[in-house]
Amino acid sequence: MSITTHGWQVLDEGKALLIREYSIGPGNTSNCVVARVGDGELMVLSPTAKVDDGALKDLEAFGTVTSLVAPNGFHRTGLRPWLDALPHAAVYGPQAALPRVRAMVPAAQDLQGLADRMPEGLALLPLPSMRVGGTWLVAETDGGLTWCVGDTITNQDEYLFGIGWMLKLVGIKRGFAMNGLQGLAMARDKPAYFEWLRARLSDGAPTTIVPAHGTVVERADLGETLSRWFAG
DSSP, X not given: OEEOTTSOEEEETTTTEEEEEEEOSTTOEEEEEEEEEETTEEEEESOOSSOOHHHHHHHTTTOEEEEEEOSSSSTTTTHHHHHHHOTXXXXXXXXXXXXXHHHHOXXXXXXXXXXXXXXTTEEXXXXXXXXXXXXXXXXXXXXXXXXXXXXXXXXXXXXXXXXXXXXXXXXXXXXXXXXXXXXXIIBSSHHHHHHHHHHHHHTOOOSEEEESSBOOEEOTTHXXXXXXXXXX
């Protein structure tokens, strides 16, 4: 995995699949994901909270940013700074997140419009039944399937500063783990949520998982692990 001058990890150069970690508060980070969605066009999923001129310059080697995506109603902090830097970019969010996203960017569009024009080998998938929306990005790469799973799975060594006890209570664990809170409280229909997860796995097990929070996981046995987790 190569790294650009200003910190983008290049997961797949051909698809311009990149990630960059950014801070969202004391003891907590999130991952911004970039992918090529058309002829020279880039999508930014969960834009970083601050815009770094150097990081933007690095992206020019891969294409032009034309789409900004808030994957849910919480990961929207970076939309305004990125729009200030790239005023012609379109903003998208899953339907359930649009009220919160439009409170920040009134012109935000339904994610489905962008999902419908994904190129071959790339899929933008709204999660069903989420109270504030949820979004996955699935990419076919030379090394196998890469799942960018948003908040569904986490891989953080440390809890958020000062509230670790609360996160543990609601099902958010240290290390590589299923986010129990998403199924417990954020999914309106828990059986439908787990059915959707199992359907994704039946399409093919990933070799790489990019969580919204925490480090990238590359393992040969991910299918076995996910099968246990998605049993519901």
